[in-house]
Amino acid sequence: MLHFEMIVPPAxxxxxxxxxxxxxxxxxxxxxxxxxxxxxxxxxxxxxxTRADATDLLAALHRAGLDAVGSISITPVDLSLSRTxxxxxxxxxxxxxxxxxxxxxxxxxxxxxxxxxxxxxxxVIATLIAAVGxxxxxxxxxxxxxxxxxxxxxLAAIAVGVVxxxxxxxxxxALALLAGYGAxxxxxxxxSWIMMRLHIFPPNPFAEPLPATSFIWQPDPxxxxxxxxxxxxxxxxxxxxxxxxxxxxxxSVTTIPAAGAxxxxxxxxxxxxxxxxxxxxxxxxxxxxxxxxxxxAVQVRLARRRARRPAPQGRAS
Numbered sequence: 001m002l003h004f005e006m007i008v009p010p011a012x013x014x015x016x017x018x019x020x021x022x023x024x025x026x027x028x029x030x031x032x033x034x035x036x037x038x039x040x041x042x043x044x045x046x047x048x049x050t051r052a053d054a055t056d057l058l059a060a061l062h063r064a065g066l067d068a069v070g071s072i073s074i075t076p077v078d079l080s081l082s083r084t085x086x087x088x089x090x091x092x093x094x095x096x097x098x099x100x101x102x103x104x105x106x107x108x109x110x111x112x113x114x115x116x117x118x119x120x121x122x123x124v125i126a127t128l129i130a131a132v133g134x135x136x137x138x139x140x141x142x143x144x145x146x147x148x149x150x151x152x153x154x155l156a157a158i159a160v161g162v163v164x165x166x167x168x169x170x171x172x173x174a175l176a177l178l179a180g181y182g183a184x185x186x187x188x189x190x191x192s193w194i195m196m197r198l199h200i201f202p203p204n205p206f207a208e209p210l211p212a213t214s215f216i217w218q219p220d221p222x223x224x225x226x227x228x229x230x231x232x233x234x235x236x237x238x239x240x241x242x243x244x245x246x247x248x249x250x251x252s253v254t255t256i257p258a259a260g261a262x263x264x265x266x267x268x269x270x271x272x273x274x275x276x277x278x279x280x281x282x283x284x285x286x287x288x289x290x291x292x293x294x295x296x297a298v299q300v301r302l303a304r305r306r307a308r309r310p311a312p313q314g315r316a317s
Contacts (some may be wrong), residue, residue: 001077002054002101006045006061007037007070016045019060026053029080040070048077054101055303074104100239100299102164108238109160112153113172120183122150123256127184128191130216130260135201137210142257149256151180155231155285156238159292163300181259181281188263196267206270216257217265217273219280227253227284231291239299255284 008016020027029048036044049057058072066072126149133141154173161169195201202208230253258281265273 001080002049002051003075003077004045004047004049004057005073005075006066007040007042008045008066009040009042009070012064012066012070013043015064016061016066019057019064020045020047023049023053023057023060026050026057037070042070048080051101055103058101058103074101100303102303105160105239106164106166106169108153109157109164109166109169109173112157113161113169113176115172115176115179119150119176120180122148123180123184124187126150126256127181127188127260127263130257131188131192131264133257134210134213134216134261134264135195135205137212139212142213142216145256145260146253151177151255152234152253152288154180155288156234156292158289159231159235159296162289162293163296177285181255184256184259185263185266188260189267192264192267204268204270205264206268206273213257213261216254216261217277217280219276219283223254223280223283224287227287228291231288232295234288235292235295239296253284253288254280255288258284 006016020030027047027049029046031046033044033046035042054074061067061072126145129141129148130145133139133145154176157173158170158177161167161173192201192205196203258277262274262277262281265271265277
């Protein structure tokens with residue numbers, strides 16, 4: 001269930017009323033506050049909408065021009081104890097929580113494709129933590145680096161851009177990844193060099209066996225398989241109301257750790273390890289984007305099938 005808050009200018013009042021009436025089976029708990037909107041001016045309408053029908057309702061409101069001259073704000077409803085609209089029973093995977101609100105997905109993709117100072121700082125910090133984790137041979141630090149790294153957002157945005165045919169989103173997301181990983185590796189090189197000169201890191205961290213973290217620079221078929229599965233789980237988490245799985249996705253892919261290992265290896269002049277670390281990074285990136293794109297493509301196909309499905313008996317057509 002989603003909570004809509006709309007400011008409706010007087011010129012669109014009747015049109016928006018007609019839209020809500022046409023989607024009455026999906027809308028509940030409607031509240032109208034006449035002339036409550038100050039900027040833009042108009043009536044404020046509050047209502048709850050099932051996720052399964054939110055995409056269609058938003059499309060109708062967009063065609064009416066409400067997003068251009070009024071406003072639409074949407075927040076998830078964690079708990080509703082009042083009467084709700086009749087559940088359609090035709091959401092994508094059979095549950096309202098599983099329905100995809102494509103406007104929400106595209107808005108998230110646009111946000112994730114932006115390069116910001118905060119994003120670069122998180123990427124650099126995560127890469128440095130990963131480098132320390134390799135030297136200490138401590139998986140817990142590697143997990144911490146995975147959680148801190150914000151790189152899954154642009155990866156998901158690339159998948160959204162491919163499926164929704166948004167070339168600009170794909171380009172900006174790829175640039176964000178390149179800038180993030182590049183900054184992380186470039187900072188990790190002098191960081192590692194300084195740590196070695198201060199004798200905090202050994203002269204060559206890769207000279208001794210590192211059994212707990214060596215998987216980072218040793219790509220194998222399992223690297224792709226895990227990345228592919230993580231990509232599916234990550235996209236499902238972002239497109240549904242079930243976001244709890246996203247943390248598990250972040251700590252199951254070897255992207256940030258591979259970048260940290262590459263920076264450390266460059267500082268150590270371990271060129272073979274540099275190559276295998278970057279290969280691990282690329283394998284995971286390709287796996288995540290491929291899985292995310294295929295998952296979104298399936299969701300689009302299922303959404304179209306649902307849209308063509310005849311309305312259930314008793315439901316407005």
